[in-house]
Amino acid sequence: MTSLRNIFKKEHRFGASTPDRSNKSYASKTGSLGGLAGLLLNRVFKDGANPAISPSCLYQMLAMLADISSNDTREQIVSVLGDKEEMRSTLDAITEVKISDCSCRDFHYSSGASLWLDKSVRVNINYSAAEHLIPIELERVSLGSEKALASMNKWLSDNTGGIFESAPGSKDGDLLVGLTAMHLKDSWDKDFEKEDKKGFTLDDGTRVDVDFMLGWDHYDLLERNGSLTFSKDLSSGCFMVVSIPPKDINLEDYIASGEAWLNMDAYASGEVTEQWRECKVHMPKFNLSSDEVDLADTLRDIGISRIFEPDADFSPLSDDALMVDDIFQSTRLSIDEEGLEGASYVAIVLCGCALPDNPPEPREIIVDRPFAVSVFSRSKKPLFVGAVTYPSKLQATDTISFLRQGGAMLYTAATKKAMKIAFEAHRGQTDRAGIDYVNHPLHLAEQMETESETCAALLHDVVEDSDWTIEMLAAEGIPSDALEAIKLLTHKEGIPYMEYVESLKNNKIARKVKLADLAHNSDLSRLPEVSEKDRARARKYNEAIELLSS
Template sequence: MMGPAGLGFVTQLHALLADSGDANLAWSPYSITEALRLAMAGAAGSTRDELAAVLEDAPGGVVFPDGVRVANTIWADTSVPIKDSYDVAEVHVADFAHDHEAARAAINADVEKTTDRWIRGLLGPGSVDSGTLAVLVNALRVRLDWLHPFERSATRALPFRAPGGTRDVPTMAHQGRLDYGAAAGWRLVTYVSRADSGQRPGDLVLDVLLPDGELTAPSAELLHELYASVRPEQVDLRLPRFDASGSALLARQLGSLGLRTLFTDDADLSGISDVPIKISEVIHRAVLTVDEEGAEGAAATALIARAGMAAAPPIPVHVDRPFLAVIRDRPSGAILFLARITEP
């Protein structure tokens, strides 16, 4: 099967973000890489080289199904004319110099509109001021419905071994033939969405990554091995409903991954404007919800029995301890969301 793309960047940044504690965490590799691509489209010299190296395997400009909405915008001060050749984002004029609060409100309102108000107040007070020259923004909205929704009547409270102690949580159940893999002390099961046009598999899927022991940040090599092991199997899946969110300032983490010039006076973003600019901070927020019907960030199952050879019992995948969850576009490999769930 085709697994996720850009795993080097994703696993390295996830390790840095997950180091912040034991709480649930969701973030969007695709949104971050798309925003960085907005900078790379106008970068030159070492600035572009560093961005290209970091984003080498990350998919960009993906054509997603109808359940995914993506908007790229640039908000430039009146003193920063945007070059006609810079055509990767919708250009807005914002008067940061004279009314930065109005500019901040306009950006936040646009993000709220794109995300159906799932992301509110992306730019907090003080995040822009009269010295701000431009803001490059990616906004992402995802809604998917399962091909085989979990039956709500089958959801029941089951023990989950959270870091703070075992407790009962609402846990969904499904038995059926699913993509399943196991390698290096991890197991993976994929739950498929429904295509917009009817009852057939869609491109968007949920991957649940369950370690045999304590939840750690997996390496790219481990994930390649895990995804390479995937094959269809009869699976008994028990998965908690969950909500996760995250917010972060990413300049320091991205700098440690190799984006050194972008945040310095040596930054070359001359493809955006003739006015010299550099990036001072990267702000990110994400929200993800998974339930019986589908996923947002945004069941009836029939097993037809017939006479034949005795089937092997279904492989148990009982998600009763901390795990990782991936919302992924199968054709491109783009990772739309990565969530660490410790307290469903």
């Protein structure tokens, strides 16, 4: 069995009409963990807009599985993670992130591993005395009980900085739940400055206005085949790497070809084409999110299959027959002017430099199209990888906002689907100011708090203004209460406007979305010129707001 670093053949060509994603692996200058990072970046990109995942968190989970397995079950895992020396050095590097001597604002880093074993499972008497690759908290619980779930929820919240608060529930037949988790909150070594909104061109050609920030500093640059890769230092010694594809290559092809990861990996390993270049970097704020990414097939593809089979050997932990039933990962990664915050957890369920004399003019880098991103530890181990397809607006200024804090759109599988439908339905449509119409439902969605509210806000006009129907939306998995609200929000021909507005009052979701809709539509500052007709329309919308507010 060959390790990840040896699998990928370095033959990458852009331009294929359909990228080949079958059994793609990624050689890495940063070792087996780097190879895992490249593979995961390709995997998570298939799950929707603005994905992220933590290769380090998965590496810890695999190390924990290696600790509790034996014979060929363990050998398959070790063949991917590297030999014992590499595993130990990699795990030490993952856990060594710490506050620097010069201190960091609001710095926090933690990682942990735990096993939640049902009381019905026998524990091997030698387990506690055995030498382990990774510190593991072992808890004996009654899986499925409220007490066990509460304890798991607390452990997960404590180890992800409160970003994830709900551990996976257990079903009949589950005998063990394993969790690994990590959290990083760090400030920039040199803060970004706030900037006005700028245009960001999506891969489908749509131009959207998003919040940008300016980083005027000296950067090492790596330019290869039209791509540009650079990094931004964090106070702890970690650093974020950004890789922009060539202008004629979209992000999907850039990642699928392997070039995105190869460039970020090479950069992290010290490969640059220009050092200490003064640059004005215009960077969008972003908020990446991936929920319950299924990793079973990914592990099978790289040779870890025995853990999923009835003859899996977990005898170092228990002589009972155990096999992996499910493994998935959830991740958040976000940046603003002040810094970065990321968190991830993996759940597994088992059943039975100096300036030159004449410096050139500062270079201006505008990151105004989709790009790949990664975060490395001081020892150059990839903590997070992700892809920014649509920068999300962040309004919080004193801390990075995740789902706990409003101001950013809620990202779930359903809301990502709804966002894609909104882009498709409103493609080519503009508002009265000539701005892409899709910005209107996106603005509304950022004000919503729940999944159903967000879906309803994104889709509130698609039935009225496109060929989409309620039945088609239902087939795409849009929540039923969101569908009911969308049905009410669709203004049917022949119904007087105020009668239509009145019909929304008793539906909480429809009422909330319509109030946000009316507030945005009555904002005359959006228009280049205001006519008497526009003023009359605004008065009508204000009357509707009063009606819904009464």
